[in-house]
Amino acid sequence: MSDKPFTIYVVEDDDWYRKLLHHNLTLNPDYRVEVFNSGEAFLKQLKNKPDIVTLDYKLPDRNGEELLKEIKSYDPGIEVLIISEQNEIETAVKLLKAGAYDYITKTEDIRDRLLNVVQHIRKNSSLKTQIQNLQSEVERKYDFQSSIIGQSAPMKKVFQMMEKATTNNISVIVNGETGTGKEMVAKSIHYNSDRAKKPFIAVNMSAIPKELAESELFGHEKGAFTGAANRHAGKFEQAHGGTLFLDEIGEMAPELQAKLLRALQEREITRVGGTESVKVDCRIIAATHRNLLEEMKNGKFREDLYYRLFGLPVELPPLRDRDKDIIILAKYFVEGFCKDNGMAQKTFSKDALKKLMAYQFPGNIRELKSIVELSAVMADGDEISAEDISFTQADPVTDIFDEQMTMRDYELRIVKMYLKNHDNDIKKVAQLLDIGQSTIYRMLKREEEQQD
Template identity: 60%
Template structure:
C-alpha cells in the first residue's frame, strides 16, 4: 500500500447546488482528491479509480442509496460509504448501517463539521490499517524461514523442511533442544507463516510462573475468585484465541494441573477460576522443552494422555556443535547485524578466528555464539576479528573464580547464581544439574539476600 497516494473521495449527489457545497467543504483539506457524480451508475462505473470514501445521497434519480451501497461493498468492501440525506427514518438508518455504511448524516446546518470529522476519522483508521499491514509484513519477513534458520548444513535444511510442513496445518508441534538453540524463534516462524499469522502469538514460560499462579495465568479468573482477585482476568488461552499459544519449558508443568490442560485441549474450552461457565477457545498449541517428555512420562512426572495429545509434529533442534560450518555462517550474520545496529564499520573474521570458533563446543548454543560475537566486535580495534577478540564464557573461569579468597558458602552461591543465569532462573532444572535440593537453592538465595 502506498501511504503517499492522495486520499480520494467520491461525492454522489444529484442536487447540483448541494453537490458543489459538499465538494467545496471537502476541498478545504488540501490533500483530499475530490470527484463528483450525480447518479449511482456514474459512481459505480468509476470505482476502478479506487476511492477511499464515497459520500452518497440516499435518494438518487436512478438508484436508491441502499442499492448503491450494496454494489459498492460487493465490488470493494474496503471503500467506506457515508450516507448524506434528508431522510431521518431510524429504521432506514439501521438498515444502511447493517449493510456496511460507515455513518449516516442528516442534511442540516452542521453537515460540514460532521462530514469533515467523519472523513478524518476514516482517514485515521485507514492509516492505522496500513500501519498494521506494514507491521505484519515486517514481522512475517523477520520470521521467514531464511531469517529464522540461518545456515546451510543438512541439520538446518531438515529443520527448514519441518517448519514448512508445520505451517500447512494446525497440528500441534513439539520443539525440543538444548537451551539456546532457538526454540521460541522456530515457534514464531511457524505461527507467522501459517494461516493464523494475523492473530496473536502468545508465549508462556511455564517454568517462570509460580505453581500457585499458573492456572490463573493459563485459564484466567473471575473477580473475587480468591484473595487478591480484584477484577476478572483473561487467561493466555483466551488471549491466543484464533492464534497460537506457545508453552515453553512444558516439562515443568505441575502434574496437578496437567489434567485441566488436557481437558482444555480436548474440549477446546476453558473455565476461569471462580466460574462454572465454559469459554470456547481456538488456539494452536506449540510446546517446547529441553527434556525428553517420554522419559518424564515413564518417570511418572508427565501424563501419558497429555503427552500424546500435545506431541503432534516433533521438531528437534540440534546443538550448535553438531551443525558444522553453520557456526561461521551464524557468526557472520551476528557481526553484520551488530555492526548495523551500532553504526559500526563491518568486521570480518580472520582464518584463525574462524578456526577457533569451529573448535569450541558452545554449551550455550546460538545464544552464546551471539554474545561471543558481539563482545568480539566491541573488543576489536580494526575491521578484522582475530582469535584474541574471541572470549568464551568458560575460559579462565576457574582462575577468575579463585582469584579472590572466599568462603565455601560464597563459592556455592556464586555457582548457583551462574547456573540460574544460564538456565533462565529455572530453579528446578538448576537443582537437577547441580544435584541438590530445590529447598537448598531457595535457602542459599534467601541467605544471600539477607546478607545484602
C-alpha cells in the first residue's frame, strides 16, 4: 500500500456542522482530515488529491453539482460524498449519476452513516491498490526480456515481431513445436498491449472433447443440453475487451471452424441453445504446432478461416536451433529452481554444458526445464556434472549408429529423424540437409515399396 495517509477533505460553510464532521472523522487516527469553508478555498488544494471529499451541496460561492463535475474531471478516482439538508430523491439520483459516491442528508444518524461509507470506500481503495500492484507485477513478469529468455538471432526476430504486435490489434498466429513457449508469447503480447488491464483467456483446443468445444467457446443457455443447469458464458464472452488465446487451433473440428469464422467476421456469438446474438470484442491470438497452410491444402483446415486468422506471424524456433540460448536457459532454470526450493545455488561443469548443447531437445524448453531441475536434485555438490544430467529418451544422434546399416539406410534414418523433429515439413528439412525435396520424396517412396 502507499505511504500516503488516507485523506478526507470536508467542504462545509456551516461552522458548527464543519466542526461536527471534522470531530467524527478524526475519531479514526488513520484519517487525515482537512476542512474548508468555501468551494474556492477547497479547489486551490484539489491538486493534493484527497481520497474523499465530503461536499456541502449548497455552498454560498459555488454550486455543489458544478463542484462535483470539476472534481471528477480533475481526478475520477476521488470519491465525493454529497452532504445536504434536503432529502430530495431527484437531486440525489442526478448527483449519483454525475459520479457522486453517496448522498447523505443532515439527520441525527449522519455520524454512523458517514463513518460506514468512509470505511467502505477505504476498503475499496485498499483493494484497488492491491489490484494495481498485482497488475504491475504481471506486466513486469511478462516483459519480453524477462519472460522470454534468449539472445540468439532467431529469438531476436521473434522479439521484433512481438513488438509490432503490441502496437495494434491485428490477429497473431504463433507457430512452433510443442514446448517452445507459445502461450508465454501470447501472454507477453497481451500484457504489453493496450488490452493489458482486460482479461487474457486461454483455451487449448486439443484438450476439449469435441462435443463440448462449442459450449466452451460460445457458452450455453440454461437447459441447452443435459447438465446445463445454468447459463454459462463461453471463452469469447470471458475475454471481452481483452485477448482470447486459441492454442492448438489446428486440432479444431471442421464444423466448429465454420462457427468460429462467423464469430470472427460478425464479432458476435450465439450461445448454444440460444437465439440472441452477443457482441464480443476480443483480440485473437492463435497457436499451432502444425503447418496450417499444408493442413488447408489437404482440406483439413478451412481456407477462409486460415486467411481470417493469419495476421501477424510469429515463428518460434525449436530449442535445438537457438545455439547458446540452451546454456542461458539452463542457468536461468537452475537458479530459479534452487531459489524456490531453498537449495544452495548450483553451477554447470563444462562437460555438463557440452552434453546439454549436444542434445536435440525434442520437447524443447519444457523438456530442458525438467532435465535441469532433475540434474540439480541429482548433483551432490555445488556443481552439476555431465553424469547428473539424464535425458528422458535416447539421443537420436548417437543412437542412430547403434545398428549396422547400409549408407542408404543411414541416409533414410537421418531424413526421418529430421522430419519428425520438424513436423514433417519436407521443404524445411530439405533446406537443413541441403538436398532436394524430390530426393526426400524418392527416399520415402522407396521405403514404402520395400515394405510392400
